[in-house]
Amino acid sequence: MSAALKTGVLDLAAEAFLARYEGLRARLTGDAALREQAAGLFRSAGLPGPREEAWRYTALRPLAEVRFAEPLTPVEDCADLLARLPAISAPRLVFVDGRFREDLSRVPECVAVRVGGPAFGGLADPAREALVALNTMLAEDGAEIAVADGVDAGTLMIASLGTSGAGRIGAFHPRHAITLGRGAKLTLVDVAIGEGVYLNNAVTSVRVAEDAALTHLRLQMESEAAFSIATIYAEVAARGTYDSFTLTLGARLSRAEIHARLAGPEAIAHLNAARLLRGVQHGDFTTVVRHDAPNCASRQTVKTVLAGKSRGVFQGKIEVARIAQKTDGYQMNQAMLLSPDAEMDSKPQLEIYADDVKCSHGATVGEIDPEQLFYLRSRGVPQEMARMMLIRAFLAEAIDGVAHDEGRAAMEAAIEAWWEQGL
Amino acid sequence: MSDSITTETIDTVAALAEGGYKWGFSTDIEMDMAPKGLNEDIIRLISARKNEPEWLLEWRLKAYAAWLKMEEPDWAMLRHEPIDYQDLHYYAAPKKKAGPKSLDEVDPELLKTYAKLGIPLKEQAYLAGVEPEEGARPQVAVDAVFDSVSVATTFRSTLEKAGVIFCPISEAVLSHPELVQKYLGSVVPAGDNYFAALNSAVFTDGSFVFIPKGVRCPMELSTYFRINARNTGQFERTLIVVEDGGHVSYLEGCTAPQRDENQLHAAVVELVAMEDASIKYSTVQNWYPGDANGLGGIYNFVTKRGACRGARSKISWTQVETGSAITWKYPSCILQGDGSVGEFYSVAVTTNHQQADTGTKMIHIGKNTSSTIVSKGISAGQSNNTYRGLVKVLPKAEGARNFTQCDSLLIGDRCGAHTVPYIESRNPTAKLEHEATTSKISDDQLFYCRSRGLSQEDAVGMIVNGFCRDVLKELPMEFAVEAQKLLAISLEGSVG
Numbered sequence: 081m082s083a084a085l086k087t088g089v090l091d092l093a094a095e096a097f098l099a100r101y102e103g104l105r106a107r108l109t110g111d112a113a114l115r116e117q118a119a120g121l122f123r124s125a126g127l128p129g130p131r132e133e134a135w136r137y138t139a140l141r142p143l144a145e146v147r148f149a150e151p152l153t154p155v156e157d158c159a160d161l162l163a164r165l166p167a168i169s170a171p172r173l174v175f176v177d178g179r180f181r182e183d184l185s186r187v188p189e190c191v192a193v194r195v196g197g198p199a200f201g202g203l204a205d206p207a208r209e210a211l212v213a214l215n216t217m218l219a220e221d222g223a224e225i226a227v228a229d230g231v232d233a234g235t236l237m238i239a240s241l242g243t244s245g246a247g248r249i250g251a252f253h254p255r256h257a258i259t260l261g262r263g264a265k266l267t268l269v270d271v272a273i274g275e276g277v278y279l280n281n282a283v284t285s286v287r288v289a290e291d292a293a294l295t296h297l298r299l300q301m302e303s304e305a306a307f308s309i310a311t312i313y314a315e316v317a318a319r320g321t322y323d324s325f326t327l328t329l330g331a332r333l334s335r336a337e338i339h340a341r342l343a344g345p346e347a348i349a350h351l352n353a354a355r356l357l358r359g360v361q362h363g364d365f366t367t368v369v370r371h372d373a374p375n376c377a378s379r380q381t382v383k384t385v386l387a388g389k390s391r392g393v394f395q396g397k398i399e400v401a402r403i404a405q406k407t408d409g410y411q412m413n414q415a416m417l418l419s420p421d422a423e424m425d426s427k428p429q430l431e432i433y434a435d436d437v438k439c440s441h442g443a444t445v446g447e448i449d450p451e452q453l454f455y456l457r458s459r460g461v462p463q464e465m466a467r468m469m470l471i472r473a474f475l476a477e478a479i480d481g482v483a484h485d486e487g488r489a490a491m492e493a494a495i496e497a498w499w500e501q502g503l
Numbered sequence: 504m505s506d507s508i509t510t511e512t513i514d515t516v517a518a519l520a521e522g523g524y525k526w527g528f529s530t531d532i533e534m535d536m537a538p539k540g541l542n543e544d545i546i547r548l549i550s551a552r553k554n555e556p557e558w559l560l561e562w563r564l565k566a567y568a569a570w571l572k573m574e575e576p577d578w579a580m581l582r583h584e585p586i587d588y589q590d591l592h593y594y595a596a597p598k599k600k601a602g603p604k605s606l607d608e609v610d611p612e613l614l615k616t617y618a619k620l621g622i623p624l625k626e627q628a629y630l631a632g633v634e635p636e637e638g639a640r641p642q643v644a645v646d647a648v649f650d651s652v653s654v655a656t657t658f659r660s661t662l663e664k665a666g667v668i669f670c671p672i673s674e675a676v677l678s679h680p681e682l683v684q685k686y687l688g689s690v691v692p693a694g695d696n697y698f699a700a701l702n703s704a705v706f707t708d709g710s711f712v713f714i715p716k717g718v719r720c721p722m723e724l725s726t727y728f729r730i731n732a733r734n735t736g737q738f739e740r741t742l743i744v745v746e747d748g749g750h751v752s753y754l755e756g757c758t759a760p761q762r763d764e765n766q767l768h769a770a771v772v773e774l775v776a777m778e779d780a781s782i783k784y785s786t787v788q789n790w791y792p793g794d795a796n797g798l799g800g801i802y803n804f805v806t807k808r809g810a811c812r813g814a815r816s817k818i819s820w821t822q823v824e825t826g827s828a829i830t831w832k833y834p835s836c837i838l839q840g841d842g843s844v845g846e847f848y849s850v851a852v853t854t855n856h857q858q859a860d861t862g863t864k865m866i867h868i869g870k871n872t873s874s875t876i877v878s879k880g881i882s883a884g885q886s887n888n889t890y891r892g893l894v895k896v897l898p899k900a901e902g903a904r905n906f907t908q909c910d911s912l913l914i915g916d917r918c919g920a921h922t923v924p925y926i927e928s929r930n931p932t933a934k935l936e937h938e939a940t941t942s943k944i945s946d947d948q949l950f951y952c953r954s955r956g957l958s959q960e961d962a963v964g965m966i967v968n969g970f971c972r973d974v975l976k977e978l979p980m981e982f983a984v985e986a987q988k989l990l991a992i993s994l995e996g997s998v999g
Binding site (some may be wrong): 133176402405416418419421422423424425426427428429430431432433434435436438439440441442443444445446447481490 | 578804896898911914915916917918919920922923924925926927928929930931932933934935936937938939940941942943955
């Protein structure tokens, strides 16, 4: 990227992050060479601007205008936030402002967990994604989770609690790595909540070995003043499954970016999502599914409801390599606009180099169907209730696909709470 | 079974490559050429050769200045050697005998060229100046463009009676300067994009159509393009204006002789439709696609855009793209008038090393505007075929409606098919639907046809024709026949 394409604000923000790195450097643990390389990449790339194709619909300017600082004292009292975590009967790893908190966590038994430093994982691509370079440069903590061959590890929750860091606006860059051995199983409930302004720039590497299955339920319920960037790299071996669902309710500016690579035959990836945005929220859901082996399947259902002046972005790409014959790729992306000031931008993409494939995508954008509304009204359902019923039915199509009962219930409860706050 | 079919398909693709380009002949006519290279002097030369008024020269120079500051776009899925813009002739005109006003004076070589092309001029007779009988079937008027300069225009008198202006744009600049000045660049501004700016600076000729209020053009208008001289960039400029309640159907068809060196073509087409007006613009593009090794072929960078300015106006683009080494083309509609309608129907076939990155833009500005996009891409050989489209709904476009269907068909496992749609909605009452599929010809379909005694080639031909039916049926009769023939020729080798 040439310097001329960047605006001043983005440059200054990038410089501030680089200065932070210089200051922290000596204290950072983990692979120093990797960090140095990432810092070099970030120095030349900077924060991506609107001229970059991958960021054409999401401007990082609001994020760049914030001056982030390191919290002076760690936050001790998180009772309020903890109380808001979904009720899921499972061990949990709790991070407060990106730092692991043993006192709040319950480490599971059948899973190998290592905390106290970033888990780089090795799948991320800091050369392509500038925010991943930023994370690699500044990551301080994270969880390395490994499920051994053949173990069904049940459910595990990773919770991120964001705060305004005792008055100072913090930026944290958690770095997690999840590895499932052959035939292993795990349901990972990935929750992000918080209060006030902060930046949560997380990167997660996921490796699913042969015949293993990871269910990744992501509940993004960050503070509506926060910035949330989550980048996930998943690599799935033969007959493995990466089944992810992202619920987006929070953050002023958020982007969830999932790169799933189907590396072995008959691997499966599900990248589903439901999003409700209001006010001036900006929510970006970007996916890249790469079919690199024959007979793989990928499925995506993404539902977006937009109120107020919110803006929804969906970018979904299905890439099919020459070798990936008999690929079955499907993607559906639907958005409902509830207000005249809301905006939806979609870019579904197919890039196909194999001939014996079945790939399709569909996209719709519209409002609540007046005929359906009329049907309900004519049966005595009040206007507002009828609207709500239709919106829920719209979202249900995606959420009903979550097989994990507690996880689905937690999502439904979160949506319920969202409604209660009103549009 | 599937293996055998794959092998067969590969064989057929190979056969296609060897099938060769049927219309690769070259006509020997003396050319009047400007020296190679592009600079202000060349632009002044072009302008002077055409006796253009001062404002047009200034407009060209402004476009040139804008072009110098621009960078060649690189976002399309196209790979090619850098184009040396200084290694081209920017002006070439067939040497004329004095005033070829009457068709008898038209170079017989030229008429032979058209005969070889099979131009559906009823053609030679009309060219010879025979007036049509009263009440004869709807006719086709042809403004033949031969290497940048229109040399033969037929049916002038019939059209004049209806008040329709159909002439080379260079002539319109002189005979109807007020119209040209008013509309030229009003849809595609001189500095719109790299290739449009280049075209604005150096365009040599093209067609001008003006349909006055309430007139239904009595015949379909047609221009045949033909790139002929070696190393001649072609920069056609077409402007069609239809006033309130008018209608015109315009046909554009192209074939080019076989060449080894790449030839650049950067045309601009502007359409303006006022209240209740409708324009149907149909293209069959069959320029030289390069040989089996990807050598040669036309580089086709075209900017086509229509403005539906008036309420209830309609612009419909239909294209069948089988030729060119590189196609970069996005016929678009700006739906400004309330209730205006935009349509885009496209078949793009790529074989060997051809690359096509084509699609449309539908910009919904007015209330209750609607658009339909149907795109069928067929890739064979080692080609890459991309659909790239934008549907944009602005906040005031209450009740806007879009339906998009993009289907890709892959023949062989060395080609690529890509779909890159952009969907942007800023009005909740807008209803947008997009669907895209990618598949190969199914074994079931083939088996069904073959079991009924069809050869492999006929079966594939039939299936491909069915695949493209939604688009082909939008073509005017004259073109539909030619287009089907073209599809058959393009895929001929690849299916037998």
